[in-house]
Amino acid sequence: MRWYVLRVAANKEEQVKEALSQKVQKEGLDAVVGRIEVPVEQIKRIRSGRQTVHKRKLYPGYVFMEVEPTDEGRVPEKAWFIIKETSGVGDFIGTEGVPTPMRDTDVAKMLLEAEKPEEAPSIKVEFKKGDLIKIREGAFENFEGVVESIDEERGIVKVIVTIFGRSTPLDIEYWQIEKL
Numbered sequence: 001m002r003w004y005v006l007r008v009a010a011n012k013e014e015q016v017k018e019a020l021s022q023k024v025q026k027e028g029l030d031a032v033v034g035r036i037e038v039p040v041e042q043i044k045r046i047r048s049g050r051q052t053v054h055k056r057k058l059y060p061g062y063v064f065m066e067v068e069p070t071d072e073g074r075v076p077e078k079a080w081f082i083i084k085e086t087s088g089v090g091d092f093i094g095t096e097g098v099p100t101p102m103r104d105t106d107v108a109k110m111l112l113e114a115e116k117p118e119e120a121p122s123i124k125v126e127f128k129k130g131d132l133i134k135i136r137e138g139a140f141e142n143f144e145g146v147v148e149s150i151d152e153e154r155g156i157v158k159v160i161v162t163i164f165g166r167s168t169p170l171d172i173e174y175w176q177i178e179k180l
Contacts, residue, residue, distance in 0.1 A: 001034045002101040003110070004075070006063045006083070007090035013038045016063050016088045023082045032079045034066030039114040044155075045175070058113055064102075073098050127157055132180040135159070140170060144180065 008016045017036050024033045039058040044051060065083075067075055075083070075092065083089055092099030102110070127133065131147045145161035148169060155174045160167050 009088040012088035037114040
């Protein structure tokens, strides 16, 4: 079996994956269609002191499918019709009706991302060293400063602000600041 990339409607990746999985089982095409994947990563967000975990698609608008191609390199006809009649499905990536299989290195990378265990989610910090920021909340609200360092594990950003004419480092949670 080879891996192929299927274009789908935005924000319909999970629905397409579920629909295709059900159709493959119902039609008995397990020998032709293998795994269907939508790689996601978990992101921890802290807003107003409350922590939430979100899943973010790594490849929005795409579903990855393992398919046994015909001798000509095409998707078998019965599988092709089931895939094409699924709501939200576009087409395989390729040329002139012949889908292009993914390179082995790309497959390995995608599978590594897709099959990650439900590990501790990472915190998404949108700042980098040297960014100009403004503090939105807390005792130093409306102060402006520069990002000195970022502790992504804890979600803490060290910011240098000027207080009474002196540069002062502050440790602030990333959700309390915004870029200027």
